[in-house]
Amino acid sequence: MSDVFKALADPTRRAILVLLRERAMTAGEIAEHFNLTRSTLSGHFSTLHAAGLVERDREGTTITYRLRLSVLEEAWLGLASALHLGEETTRWKKNDV
DSSP states (O other): OHHHHHHHTSHHHHHHHHHHHHOOEEHHHHHTTOOSOHHHHHHHHHHHHHTTSEEEEEETTEEEEEEOHHHHHHHHHHHHHHTTTTSOOOOOOGGGO
16 A cells, blocks of 8 residues: 555656546657656656556557556555544543543
8 A cells, every 4th residue: 555655645646647537548648748758757657557556558669558546446445444534533632642
């Protein structure tokens, strides 16, 4: 789960995920939206792929990326569970610490 949150920490990677939410895109199509070098974008793609947030398909020299929402959902549910979100909590009192 920490790989997912590390990947999400970067605004460029979050912007890539927003683009992929609409449809699968080639690396070149994604690159058109950013003023970054191909190697910098490649690093972002690698981080997203390593975290399981995107799938990539290679056809010849073209790589197409697709968003994997299930991984994002699992990370969110894991965080919500770890923080006990949605559960009733009691307030800490000064003497409880």
